[in-house]
Amino acid sequence: MTTVVEAFATVAAQVVEKFVGRNGRVRGSSVVHAVHPERWLAEIRVPAPACRVGMAGFELDALVPTDDAVTCARCLQSGQHSTVGRVGPRQLPLWESD
Known part of the structure; x- marks a missing residue:
């Protein structure tokens, strides 16, 4: 049986997937924001404007x-x-790995 938190976590994961490496626009606005993970419910994190605009x-x-x-x-x-959706810093490798 799935708990409520697990159900919300599944939905949040789907939303996070849409924002990997992308910016965001608050619906109804033309301003584009940087996006970061923000605590939503319990320990579940979802994308939110990095500047914390409402x-x-x-x-x-x-x-x-x-x-x-x-x-x-x-x-x-x-x-x-x-x-x-990023883990650690993004850096190009100095050389190709085998």
């Missing part, structure tokens, strides 16, 4: 993924970039 409560579809460049002045000023 959104429509618990609506997971209030933040729409986009490949457009960040235009949010607060995100740009702080040097924030999207980090959802």
Whole structure:
């Protein structure tokens, strides 16, 4: 039997997958934000604007993924970039591995 937390975690994982390496736009706005994981329920994390601008409560579809460049002045000023779904720093290798 699936618990409520497990059900929410499954939904959150699907939302996170949409934002891997992408930015986000709050529905109804033209401003593009850097995105980072934010605590939602229990220990479940979901994508949220990195500048912490307000959104429509618990609506997971209030933040729409986009490949457009960040235009949010607060995100740009702080040097924030999207980090959802990334593990560790992104760095190119010095040489190809076999």
